[in-house]
Amino acid sequence: MAVAVLVIDNQDSFTLNIVEALRAAGARVRVQPNTERPRWEGIEAVVISPGPGHPGTPADVGTSVEALRRGLPVLGVCLGHQLMAQECGGTVGRVTPAHGVTSRIYHDGSDLFSGLPQGFEAVRYHSLAVTEVPEALEVTARTPEGVVMGLRHRERPWWGVQFHPESVGAPEAVRVIHRFVEMVRQRRRRLRVHHRHLRDCVLDAPEAYRRLCAGRDYSFWLDDSTGRGYSYLGVTAAQAPPGAEAAAVEAPGLPCAPVLGWVGYLTYPAGRHFRFADATVAVGPTGVHLLALEEARLDDLQEALSRPAPGGAPGPAGAAGEKRAGARPVLRCADSKEAYLAKIARLQRSIAAGETYEACLTTRLRGPSPGLGLADYLALRAANPTPYGAYLRWGGTQIMSTSPETFLRVRAGVAESRPIKGTRPRGDTPEADAALRADLAANPKDRAENLMVVDLVRHDLTRVARPGTVRAEPLFEVETYAAAHQLVSTVRAELAATPWELIDAAFPGGSMTGAPKKRTMEILAGLEEGERGVYSGAIGYVAVDGTVDLSMTIRTLVEEDGELSYGVGGAILAASDPEAEYREIVTKAQPVRAVADVEFP
Known part of the structure; x- marks a missing residue:
């Protein structure tokens, strides 16, 4: 290397x-x-x-x-x-x-x-x-x-x-x-991933989080709440040890990803908030696993998991075990319907003038925070199972994500992005649900919306890919989640660069900007109220061995400076129906209703 x-x-x-x-x-x-x-x-x-x-x-x-x-x-x-x-x-x-x-x-x-x-x-x-x-x-x-x-x-x-x-x-x-x-x-340093399987440990991810991370600043839970994959939990240090960026890493025979390295999030359009995790707990299909860069840290993790969580006996995995006192927060959309439709009209005029092809218009639901915590994240994850959930306590910021979208994933030198463009709500009956799914799969407007982002992602990955290795397949798959059906495509490439250079090449993700990216971002900055911040960024990790998993920061509740925010948006095309686009942002707000009341004025 x-x-x-x-x-x-x-x-x-x-x-x-x-x-x-x-x-x-x-x-x-x-x-x-x-x-x-x-x-x-x-x-x-x-x-x-x-x-x-x-x-x-x-x-x-x-x-x-x-x-x-x-x-x-x-x-x-x-x-x-x-x-x-x-x-x-x-x-x-x-x-x-x-x-x-x-x-x-x-x-x-x-x-x-x-x-x-x-x-x-x-x-x-x-x-x-x-x-x-x-x-x-x-x-x-x-x-x-x-x-x-x-x-x-x-x-x-x-x-x-x-x-x-x-x-x-x-x-x-x-x-x-x-x-x-x-x-x-x-x-160059040589690092070894030390691993211990706690075969007799029956803790689930929520209880492991309580014991390991409760009350700790800069703690993380990267959460596969579907039960099909692994969740990763830990507490971070401010800086990586010298030489970790290019160390030779030995990670033999692990059943899970070696999530040891930089954990955190990206903010839109260019902020980075990563800290270093030298020890992690993984909870998944084969039980509880401890991972660390120093063998002694395995003992620290095991001891922490053996102690009861602060506050007494463990609660159930769902929100019912931990109730937050007080009224539910109320989140109000920053744009009235009339204002949002007017912004769509302005974007469609820009499209007609050739300034952009597709623009991801967003708005925020906002409200004062009554003081959220783990119970609220548990309620969100119970209502919206997803492989890319996350709960981060990062200084004065809390992030609770139920994102379904892969921004970037790297395994064995192969980068993957799975942009989502195209959404339908779930139906009230099996027949209605199937009809909505079929419409999403075949709708020309949704396929065009998705295709433009796929071609943008191909362009971004080509910057850091080995020549001739960028592939887009499969295209236009429908994935179903608790609150919505989504149209998803997959782009892969063999990397010829570092994970950080990949991030530089691809961020912000095309599904949150539109195309062409730079001009469209400039147009959106003139339309949207304030900075997007955490929303539209990415959450996850870059491991010391080059493994990467970053989700797109959508379906995400953020608590910062006493305020809650939840971003929603959608891609605007020349063919977009403004009323349907407005209905789409209402659909995308459905997950947060598990913990907050939502108002669209």
Whole structure:
């Protein structure tokens, strides 16, 4: 697997030459300007580029300094090298300017310089240099005149060079970059998934959650409430251990997915809220299983499950065992019927003008929260069984999802997305229900709606797929859930990228935007009231072995800042019947009626 390197660009004109050298050394490179907060998911090393200015000037180094606080291997070049010294208490001052000058480099033969001859040539572009070396760093290379050309941290995985190893003027120096990539590859962690099957344990998922997670912030329950698959429960830590992003993982013979890694959610249009789970309980068809990256954590999990839940004896799996005191919350649609129909009309005018083909218009049901909790999620899951349920307590946010939709799934390097477009309510009689299902399966408008999203998803996956591997099959399957029939298609591809690059390529999901994605999102932003936030995002995990399961955040109740919200929406096409589209959002609000009263003004 290629080494994943983040290059922080300090607004230099040579940065992409460094990128090319890294790629030639076998690295997979992401470049971010120093004006942006770095995205660390999947990154195992950093290069801080050259650039103008002084390392003590915040505007000159921007977010480069964050790279020195992550515990990752770092190579600093020129300004990046100087920044390391500055951060450790050293001094960077003026020296005789050297721009486009070739100098001989004398070194200690360690690390970056292993295998390079003494006195090899390198090109310099600088007027500043490290003039006082702090105690935390040691000098690894100098010019014949004594100017510091190389530094290494005594404890941290930091290396710096003052010269420009990427310059074509001294091609031997590029071996420094190749050595850095090789050093990172050699440092890769090896992780083992430890597993224990509690054969005599009869706890169901709700009771396991009570014992393991009750009252804990940043706890999760990724919930298959159909009984056909596994549910995963645990409590997360803020950050992953260094090197986890690219570790070699051994996970032998597991009956369930190795849900150890990053758990959390994405918010629309681009927010990420993931934390690291190093130990998880899986509950499913073969009983209770414990998973952990350290064997001692299995004992911690087993002990937690052996203790009675806080508050006394366990309750039933359904909501009847835990009643919330007080009145039911009332959720009121943010748009009146007239306002929603007017927005549909505006979208259809945009479609007629060629601005978009399909737009997923949404609205929110909102109301004050009386203080929800586990009992409310249990009521939701009992009324709406789904393989993609979730209950997350994430700081001040609670998320209760009964989503039926797969946003992204990765198994053994194959990515899968199963967009849903097309909905019918359940019928009051078996005959009526069958008729609604048959109509959904054959309706040209619903099939067109679904097809446009399928083609959009194919486009998104092609960005990160091995050539020729993107497939869309089966198409237009009808799946039946407690509150609705849904039209579902499946798109698969063999991945040629990391899970995080897949997420970057595919998010937000096409079934929640429409097509073409970028222009349609801009149009929707001008129509919808406020940010969608959690709704229209995704919930799930990215495991350390590359396994991924993320659901689309629909049919989801969110409690945040004392307010409840529940998003509903539908795809608008030229052929859409506005009245039918309004009826569809009423249908999609049906699941939340298990815990709240709903008003459509």
